[in-house]
Amino acid sequence: MESLIELLLETLADLSHSEFKDLIQLLWEKADSLIPWRLFEMSDLQDAVFLMVQTFGQQSVEKIIEVLTEMKMTDLAQRLRGSSEPKKKHLDEHLSALIHKVATMAAVKELLLETLESFSYSDLKEFIWFLQFTRFQKGLPQIPLRKIRKHIVHVMVNTCGQQSMEVIKEVFMDMNRSDLVQRLSESSSALKTVKTEKHCVDKSWPALMQKVETMESVIELLLETLAALNDLKFENFKLVLSEIHHQKHSSDIPWIWFMLKDLQDTVFLMVHTYGQKSVEMTVERLKELKETDLAQRLSDCSTETKKKHSVDERRSALIHKMATIAAVKHLLLETLNDLSDEELKKFKRLLQIFFPLGTLSYISWRLSPSSNRADVVNLMMDELGQQSVEVTREVFMYMNRTDLVQKLSESSSASREKHAVDEHGAALLKRKAAMDSVGEIVLETLSCLTQRDLQKFRLLLQLTCFKKELPQMEREYTETKHKLVDQMVDKLGHQSVEVTMEVLTDMNRTDLVLRLSELSKEQEPKRRLKLEQDSSDWTKLEPEVNSTDADEAPTYSLQSAAGHFECRVSGLRWVCKGKTSFQYQFRSWEGHMERMESRQYMPAGPLMDVTVTAGKLNEVHLPHWICIDDIPDILDMFAVVHIDDCGDVVEKVSEVTPTHVKLTEPNFSTIGDIIRSIFSPKISCYMLMYYKPNTSFLKLHVYLIRQDPALEQEIAEKYREKNDETKSDLKFKKIIKHPPDQYLQTERLFSLKADDTSAKIQPEELTLRYNKQNFYEVYVKNPGSELILTLVHTHPADGEPADEPLWKCEIRADDHPESGQAEAAGSSVGAAAVSSLSAEENTVDKHLSAQMQKALTVQSDKERLLEMLEHLEKEELEKFKWLLVELKPIPKSKLEEANICNLVDLMFGAYTQHTVEVTKKVFRKMNRNDLVKKLSDTSSRSKD
Incomplete structure (x- = not known):
């Protein structure tokens, strides 16, 4: 088998990339769906050959010759047909060891299949029943009652590894087929044999x-x-x-x-x-x-x-x-049946917490609220076999149902020493914490792998688990590092670290082996507290913007030392332990939406192409535009998608806040947050405004879009001034106004209103959609000095006031200096005058001393806070005080009596140097992000 692998590696190395892909496509079609297409699709030559040999065994050469002939590559097919041995050349020790592992696994599969092929129908039927019991005894998952020999062998090797030889020998002994036991023993003498403990009731x-x-x-x-x-x-x-x-x-x-x-x-x-x-x-x-x-x-x-x-x-x-x-x-x-319905719910919950059965995404439907007692027992029997009894005892101990523990006790005298209930519960929690710690260090190590490296890791993990006679990971539920590590910890426990080290050694990643070794030496499990860090804990940085090509999206570059940081442009947050630099570009979701929808997801935040140029980001917090107030189980609803040439990979997030989703130890590519598309969420939006210059009238295009910078860039590009006169109708200029300060419901109708009755607005109503560049056109023939626009619900829901403004904006004449004039020339003169005045002011500024300039811009914290509170309406001020009550220190009676000045004094007395940050936090709860921004801006200037 080893010679066969070397021969295939040598021969197929002559294929071009496209020919190799065609070969893989045809081979996959002949693999009886035992290997997922994505594994072949993302594999290099070595990985593909390993998978071929695992799937087809000795028939691999015949299969490949058949495919090469179909591809009209007769010379290569003939060459392979005429070669019985590869050319003798030195193979490095690492590759030789890998080939040996693959050959061993393929040999075991082939040997088992040959043995089962000799069975009659009735023998095979009896074999399956005995096999079910043996797997039950050993606590192995049951296999479907299918009489397909290839499928039986595939499941056996995947779940038992090399131990599958011993399991099947045990079944043959139960069947009194000593001839087959002898045959397997002789055939497998070169393979490692393991004495298995005979389990019995x-x-x-x-x-x-x-x-x-x-x-x-x-x-x-x-x-x-x-x-x-x-x-x-x-x-x-x-x-x-x-x-x-x-x-x-x-x-x-x-x-x-x-x-x-x-x-x-x-x-x-x-x-x-x-x-x-x-x-x-x-x-x-x-x-x-x-x-x-x-x-x-x-x-x-x-x-x-x-x-x-x-x-x-x-x-x-x-x-x-x-x-x-x-x-x-x-x-x-x-x-x-002795449990009440409420106790059954608790039993199912504890079963998932303490004894995760395989992959949760696979079994969660069998432990759903609607699953009954029979469903739960069937699941335990299928996944845990005879261990179901011990698992049930342990859960009953934690539930303090010692009467049921007694009922399931191993002897009538219950002579076995039992833990006290509290000690037992603590032991379970301690065990779970220890497993969490194992998962953390394995995940931290695997975070350094690229997506392609991760695919190789999965393949070699299969070989290592086989060699060590450990359960295989279910490939359908290992798409991301998080899911892979969760399944490894579930199935391998503390051995996850040892197995990971061996796989990384096979990959020649000695750097990661060393890193994992150092992490695993830490005796005390890491106890990470989940601290919700609000915006004030993040140091805001302005990115350097590079835009060398007018048709290319700008690149934003950032660098930082250790700490918590936030990009002022994108809102992207990151945590690093040392000096780090990276860059990103916004990318359009267009072209990816259909694939996301096919997975029942929709975009939840901007799509960004992120590249780390130096150092490492330990955490990244991607901004999202979803209102999470009414979303249940938000961790299950949100995810992050990685998009690259190899396909899409969906990764689970570790935390969701009102503005961001968190990834620990992230890998970067084109990355964006997504959410399950089972409802129409409320989202934060932009109101973008463009006017047509050099006209006597005022024409506006007002866009209502999701808060997506890439979509904003697309619209800006559409209105970019062109030298081509045939596109003069697209020469619009931007008016910058604030966005709505509240979330808007997608798929609802909105109308734009103007206080000028002569204004014409089309369309009269507009649906807020994810994938549309929706805009209103506003036309005013003779604009005055100001125009007030208001966004309202077209059809208010029950309880919503009619015509309540969702967004209100005042457009003054100086917002559109090049339109709405009697003559276009007049606007040019006006613009020149403004430019002249601005230049004159800049000249004056240059003569001010640095000390004077600072004195003009710095305000005391109290003055800044007083100014911000004056922006609040009376009802808003009362809400501000009410929210302060929750933060304790200031007595409620004092808050109720205080005017604005007294309120500022009370806050500084209670919160001292943290007063500004407390104010920001309350403003955020009130959805007054405009005041948060103003307060942050004045704070930044005061530090200059």
Whole structure:
């Protein structure tokens, strides 16, 4: 197998990039969907060859020759056909070790598949039942009841790794197939063998043993009774049974399976699903089929003393195993029936917190509020097997239901020493905290990997887990680093660190191995407090703007030392521990919207192409424009998408604030925050305004758009002055006005009103949409000295005042100096006069001393605060005081009596040097971000 891999690597190295992609496409179509397309799509030659050999084994050469022939590359196909060995050349130790790992995994798969191929249909059926029990004993997830040999091997190797050889040997021993045990032992002598501990049900647990014996009797009784039915009657029996099952019983077993099974399989499924009630159900079904004699005999036998029937040893062993699974399942179900509905909710919640079963995105629907007790038991049995009992005990201990713990105790005397409830709960929490710590250091290490490196990490992780006989990660739920690490911690626990080190060693990333080693030496788990840092905690920086090409989006460059920073232009925030520099450009969501919608997402913030040029960003906080007040489970609703040539990767966010989403240890590409598109959210908006110059009238284009700088840039580009006279109709100039200070509901109708009755506004109403550049055109034939525009809801909802302004703006004559004049020339003269006056003022400024200039701009904190509070209406001032009450120090009675001046004095007395920051915080709660900005600006000037 190793020679085969080397041969393929050598031969396929001659393919061009496009030829390689075509080869991968055709190979993937022949892989029976066992390998997700995205793994092939993002893999290089080495990765692709490894995947081919894992999928096709020795047939890889034939498959590739077949594909090369289809591609008309007969010379390469002939060359591969004529080569039995690769050219002898020195392979570095690292690649040789990787090839050995891949070859070993492929050899095990091929060996297991060859063995199963020798089975008859009935042997394979029996093998599957024994396999289910062995996996149940070992606490391994159950596999679907499909009789596809390739699928069985694929699942076995993925979940058991190299240990799958030992698991299957154990199954063969249960089947009394010592010939196959010997065959596997001889064939696998070169492979590592591991002695496996034989799990068995504890015989000191009388309650379970009694139930197992009862289930065995039920199975034997049903087998004996139903064997009296002829083929036609048995098919009718299954039909009636399947209809009842389909209509009444909630189970993870599809009802159609009853129709496909023979007598033994049908009885096993019945007892697995219905337990002891199977006898009663069978009696009823037989009566429906007019088989009254059989029904009576079964009813009589079920009341008699149970006696073990004489069956052959192999069948008896299988019956015992099936009875054990059914007994454990129904014992758990009986115990959960003792929980109230509220306790069941708590049980499900604790099950997810302390014992995450695989990947939450996969199992969450099975632990949803609507899932019943049977759903919960089925899930535990499927995922945890016999460990379900111990898991259930631990959850009951934390719930302080010691009575139910006793019911599930391993012996009637409950001799096992139990923790006190509080100690046990603390131990569970401590274990969870320890696992969180493991996840943190692994995630911190993997954050240094690019998306392509991450794909290689996933592939090599599969090989390492196989080698160490550890569970495989489910590829469908490892798209992001967060999800991958969560699943590693869930399935590997503390071994996640060791496994990660080995994979990184295989990748030749000794730098990351060293880093992870240093992090793992820290004995105390990291306890990171989630501190909501408000805007005042961020040092605002002005970016350097580079715009070398008029048709290219400007590049914003920033650099900082260690600390918390915010870009004044984009609102992007970052945390770094050392000197860092990076740059970004705004990108358009257009071209990506359709793909986002196909994933049920919509943009939630600007799309930015970020490149770190020096140092490292430990956290990044991406701005968003969504109002989160009415959004439940915001962490589940928000995500971040990474867009590059390899495709889109959606990453979970670690925190959501009213203005930002947080990523820890981020990787950068073209990146933007997104939100589930299941509703029409409220968003923050821009009102952009352009006027047409050199006219005697006033024509405005007023845009209502989401607060997206890239969209703003697109609109600005449209109105950029062109030398081409054919585009003179696009020569508009911008008027800068403040945006709305409240969120606006998407998909609602809005109207723009003017106080000048002669103004014509089209359209009369406009829908705020995500993907539209919506604008109103305002035409005023003879504009006066000012024009007041107001944005209102076209159709106010119940409780909303009619014509309440959502945004109000005063447009003065000096906002549009080149229009609305009697003659265009007049505007030019006016503009020249303004320019002259401005130049004269600049000359005067130059003669002012630096000390005088500072004296003119600096105000005391009290004066600045007083000025800001004077902007508040009476009702707003009362709200300001009311919000201050929540912050405590100042007595409510004093606040109610204080006028503005007294209020300022009270605040400085209570909050001292933090008064300005407290004021900003209250302004934000009032959605008065305009005052926050003014206060910040005056504060910045005072520090100059």
